[in-house]
Amino acid sequence: xxxxxxxxxxxxxxxxxxxxxxxxxxxxxxxxxxxxxxxxxxxxxxxxxxxxxxxxxxxxxxxxxxxxxxxxxxxxxxxxxxxxxxxxxxxxxxxxxxxxxxxxxxxxxxxxxxxxxxxxxxxxxxxxxxxxxxxxxxxxxxxxxxxxxxxxxxxxxxxxxxxxxxxxxxxxxxxxxxxxxxxxxxxxxxxxxxxxxxxxxxxxxxxxxxxxxxxxxxxxxxxxxxxxxxxxxxxxxxxxxxxxxxxxxxxxxxxxxxxxxxxxxxxxxxxxxxxxxxxxxxxxxxxxxxxxxxxxxxxxxxxxxxxxxxxxxxxxxxxxxxxxxxxxxxxxxxxxxxxxxxxxxxxxxxxxxxxxxxxxxxxxxxxxxxxxxxxxx
Amino acid sequence: xxxxxxxxxxxxxxxxxxxxxxxxxxxxxxxxxxxxxxxxxxxxxxxxxxxxxxxxxxxxxxxxxxxxxxxxxxxxxxxxxxxxxxxxxxxxxxxxxxxxxxxxxxxxxxxxxxxxxxxxxxxxxxxxxxxxxxxxxxxxxxxxxxxxxxxxxxxxxxxxxxxxxxxxxxxxxxxxxxxxxxxxxxxxxxxxxxxxxxxxxxxxxxxxxxxxxxxxxxxxxxxxxxxxxxxxxxxxxxxxxxxxxxxxxxxxxxxxxxxxxxxxxxxxxxxxxxxxxxxxxxxxxxxxxxxxxxxxxxxxxxxxxxxxxxxxxxxxxxxxxxxxxxxxxxxxxxxxxxxxxxxxxxxxxxxxxxxxxxxxxxxxxxxxxxxxxxxxxxxxxxxxxxxxxxxxxxxxxxxxxxxxxxxxxxxxxxxxxxxxxxxxxxxxxxxxxxxxxxxxxxxxxxxxxxxxxxxxxxxxxxxxxxxxxxxxxxxxxxxxxxxxxxxxxxxxxxxxxxxxxxxxxxxxxxxxxx
Numbered sequence: 001x002x003x004x005x006x007x008x009x010x011x012x013x014x015x016x017x018x019x020x021x022x023x024x025x026x027x028x029x030x031x032x033x034x035x036x037x038x039x040x041x042x043x044x045x046x047x048x049x050x051x052x053x054x055x056x057x058x059x060x061x062x063x064x065x066x067x068x069x070x071x072x073x074x075x076x077x078x079x080x081x082x083x084x085x086x087x088x089x090x091x092x093x094x095x096x097x098x099x100x101x102x103x104x105x106x107x108x109x110x111x112x113x114x115x116x117x118x119x120x121x122x123x124x125x126x127x128x129x130x131x132x133x134x135x136x137x138x139x140x141x142x143x144x145x146x147x148x149x150x151x152x153x154x155x156x157x158x159x160x161x162x163x164x165x166x167x168x169x170x171x172x173x174x175x176x177x178x179x180x181x182x183x184x185x186x187x188x189x190x191x192x193x194x195x196x197x198x199x200x201x202x203x204x205x206x207x208x209x210x211x212x213x214x215x216x217x218x219x220x221x222x223x224x225x226x227x228x229x230x231x232x233x234x235x236x237x238x239x240x241x242x243x244x245x246x247x248x249x250x251x252x253x254x255x256x257x258x259x260x261x262x263x264x265x266x267x268x269x270x271x272x273x274x275x276x277x278x279x280x281x282x283x284x285x286x287x288x289x290x291x292x293x294x295x296x297x298x299x300x301x302x303x304x305x306x307x308x309x310x311x312x313x314x315x316x317x318x319x320x321x322x323x324x325x326x327x328x329x330x331x332x333x334x335x336x337x338x339x340x341x342x343x344x345x346x347x348x349x350x351x352x353x354x355x356x357x358x359x360x361x362x363x364x365x366x367x368x369x370x371x372x373x374x375x376x377x
Numbered sequence: 378x379x380x381x382x383x384x385x386x387x388x389x390x391x392x393x394x395x396x397x398x399x400x401x402x403x404x405x406x407x408x409x410x411x412x413x414x415x416x417x418x419x420x421x422x423x424x425x426x427x428x429x430x431x432x433x434x435x436x437x438x439x440x441x442x443x444x445x446x447x448x449x450x451x452x453x454x455x456x457x458x459x460x461x462x463x464x465x466x467x468x469x470x471x472x473x474x475x476x477x478x479x480x481x482x483x484x485x486x487x488x489x490x491x492x493x494x495x496x497x498x499x500x501x502x503x504x505x506x507x508x509x510x511x512x513x514x515x516x517x518x519x520x521x522x523x524x525x526x527x528x529x530x531x532x533x534x535x536x537x538x539x540x541x542x543x544x545x546x547x548x549x550x551x552x553x554x555x556x557x558x559x560x561x562x563x564x565x566x567x568x569x570x571x572x573x574x575x576x577x578x579x580x581x582x583x584x585x586x587x588x589x590x591x592x593x594x595x596x597x598x599x600x601x602x603x604x605x606x607x608x609x610x611x612x613x614x615x616x617x618x619x620x621x622x623x624x625x626x627x628x629x630x631x632x633x634x635x636x637x638x639x640x641x642x643x644x645x646x647x648x649x650x651x652x653x654x655x656x657x658x659x660x661x662x663x664x665x666x667x668x669x670x671x672x673x674x675x676x677x678x679x680x681x682x683x684x685x686x687x688x689x690x691x692x693x694x695x696x697x698x699x700x701x702x703x704x705x706x707x708x709x710x711x712x713x714x715x716x717x718x719x720x721x722x723x724x725x726x727x728x729x730x731x732x733x734x735x736x737x738x739x740x741x742x743x744x745x746x747x748x749x750x751x752x753x754x755x756x757x758x759x760x761x762x763x764x765x766x767x768x769x770x771x772x773x774x775x776x777x778x779x780x781x782x783x784x785x786x787x788x789x790x791x792x793x794x795x796x797x798x799x800x801x802x803x804x805x806x807x808x809x810x811x812x813x814x815x816x817x818x819x820x821x822x823x824x825x826x827x828x829x830x831x832x833x834x835x836x837x838x839x840x841x842x843x844x845x846x847x848x849x850x851x852x853x854x855x856x857x858x859x860x861x862x863x864x865x866x867x868x869x870x871x872x873x874x875x876x877x878x879x880x881x882x883x884x885x886x887x888x889x890x891x
Contacts, residue, residue, distance in 0.1 A: 227756045232746050240732045247743040248712030
């Protein structure tokens with residue numbers, strides 16, 4: 001393409017600095033919002049007003065902000081569930097299944113201590129909450145161990161296994177909470193029995209303590225990848241499995257380990273959403289929609305390039321938009337699904353912009369020798 | 378075609394002042410040379426001398442910044458390999474570019490304009506058969522590529538290029554993966570082709586004897602410039618080496634006799650399956666003592682890979698035992714073996730020996746991450762590993778801008794130096810060097826060989842695997858030809874006969890009086 005005396009040319013990037021990746025992501029978000037404003041315009045709504053509503057509600061409203069933060073915690077944990085295997089070159093598409101099993105494990109603990117049948121529980125709530133957390137992580141980890149083990153031992157594709165497990169666990173939840181299920185709500189309604197208020201997660205200005213877990217894990221993971229031996233082994237396996245094996249890094253252990261860790265964190269997300277999210281406190285009827293939202297962990301993980309700290313702002317943005325999008329849908333009388341459409345457009349644009357992680361446009365003076373260079377490397 | 382009507386001895390291709398610059402280097406600096414019909418014109422040069430760039434320019438992959446290419450006396454511009462092919466230039470790459478699941482004939486006609494939409498394999502076969510007869514190639518047209526040896530694959534590549542009508546043949550390292558007998562056959566074919574007025578331009582890094590044996594003219598490149606161009610009869614192995622490297626090179630490392638110590642590696646009846654499930658290593662037994670180089674000579678694919686992997690803990694043996702320093706390690710993991718003193722230099726330095734997207738520091742860590750001296754409570758001491766990497770870079774002369782550079786920015790020779798240094802600084806008891814000098818230039822080859830001798834002098838036992846018989850013969854205390862998974866013999870280095878080892882590599886026992 002020629003512009004004036006200059007020619008626009010596509011070049012392969014040699015390296016990508018952190019700020020360049022960040023700039024690309026910000027640019028992508030701006031473009032996505034511009035694209036999505038077309039939808040508002042077609043619906044006869046001024047996009048500026050619409051976005052004002054979305055962002056004010058999501059980030060500066062006393063009702064919206066806590067929702068955003070709770071969604072953020074959930075998404076961040078799901079992002080980690082993706083990132084850890086991703087750094088080992090493996091794809092965890094099973095965060096929603098691990099999330100379901102985490103939630104079921106929490107309710108299994110409650111069931112075991114008799115929450116469903118008795119009203120008085122003889123054990124201190126703190127201890128039960130700790131057990132709930134541990135069970136959530138353990139449940140997710142055990143489900144994660146299945147694809148991890150199969151990958152390491154028999155080289156079975158982890159994407160297929162995790163995806164299949166999502167379906168199995170989805171119906172398993174249904175089996176447990178609907179009519180006749182062990183965790184069925186006494187009133188029917190297709191949801192689980194409710195968490196007694198004494199066992200609800202402690203709140204700090206309307207935000208559950210799980211935020212500290214999620215943020216703490218972000219820093220721990222960052223440290224693990226940057227400094228520790230195990231982090232080195234995971235990264236080496238991710239960049240070149242054959243070289244890792246040569247160096248004595250076990251090709252069986254690494255996939256198992258990363259899927260156990262990832263699954264455990266997705267399991268914790270199950271605890272957060274169904275036992276710590278103010279106003280939920282049960283496995284709700286629409287648990288499948290929340291499970292779908294868990295997949296945004298993949299997108300957040302890809303955008304943050306597997307960096308656990310970069311995942312924080314990304315997950316916050318996605319959490320906020322999912323909350324704000326739902327609001328404008330109702331408030332501005334738009335059709336169903338604005339929040340998912342908004343996240344979808346954002347996702348497509350961000351993925352498309354990953355192109356710029358590998359290529360860049362350069363201007364060169366036209367008329368120079370190397371115009372019709374064929375192949376070069 | 379521009380080459381029609383050119384007679385034997387007339388110039389077919391000429392370059393005038395070809396210059397190509399890359400950021401920071403002049404890869405080709407005013408290169409002039411010419412090729413005549415029926416001439417074998419070898420281009421000689423070390424890695425980085427500008428050979429590859431020149432070759433890519435001749436094949437249309439690069440455009441020169443200055444200068445011109447004349448074919449049949451006319452100036453031409455090669456915008457892409459397609460232009461080059463249309464003008465009758467054919468290239469046989471060092472790394473085979475064949476479809477391994479397809480048959481020989483399918484590969485030869487792949488991309489040929491006459492192949493059309495409906496394949497007429499019979500007709501193509503007949504035409505290719507003519508070429509085979511003329512130049513003495515033998516190949517089974519229906520065999521799949523993966524079933525072929527390296528030498529046969531090379532023949533397929535050459536046939537492919539000839540079948541497309543090439544009259545100028547560029548060969549990149551034509552003999553690098555071939556056995557001695559295969560090399561001889563290839564050279565005979567090359568000579569037959571030149572007799573048929575084809576111009577042949579082999580690009581060669583080392584293997585000077587081959588240059589002397591077949592070429593009519595030799596042009597030596599150094600640092601992007603032509604340092605000399607002369608009829609081959611005026612050149613000697615020594616003069617060419619000096620011109621290539623710019624200084625005198627010691628070609629034959631004298632075998633250093635070291636006082637033999639106790640056995641370090643003892644292997645008893647070791648067998649292993651290949652990836653395809655075939656018995657590839659068939660019950661070998663041997664032991665290597667302190668201060669010995671045990672040189673296994675063989676064509677790749679005769680069980681060397683399985684042997685090396687079984688010793689390094691990367692392949693489960695079918696049966697047999699492996700004892701390192703008196704300790705049975707047959708079932709030990711690879712990591713345990715590293716900790717017990719294994720030092721393994723893999724044959725594939727890019728895909729196995731290093732991690733391209735890791736920095737040099739992280740690459741050094743590949744052999745140190747498990748070492749308690751370089752970590753503290755599970756956290757790696759990157760400061761210490763950085764210091765070690767910088768020491769390696771300066772001591773081994775690894776050419777790089779910084780220890781933070783990515784491994785993929787290193788040239789092959791420098792990467793090999795880094796791997797070698799990383800392994801040897803651990804002071805391993807057993808060094809496994811799997812074709813350690815493949816693809817390296819003379820300077821780097823000499824360096825690697827010297828380091829292996831140093832390791833031996835320091836009391837390690839060295840298992841050397843090589844396809845280069847000269848390398849084996851000049852370094853080894855024991856010469857061991859391997860064929861189809863079995864050791865043909867274990868011969869003391871000072872009693873070895875070159876011809877008989879060459880024959881044994883091909884599975885033959887000469888009636889020897891050893």
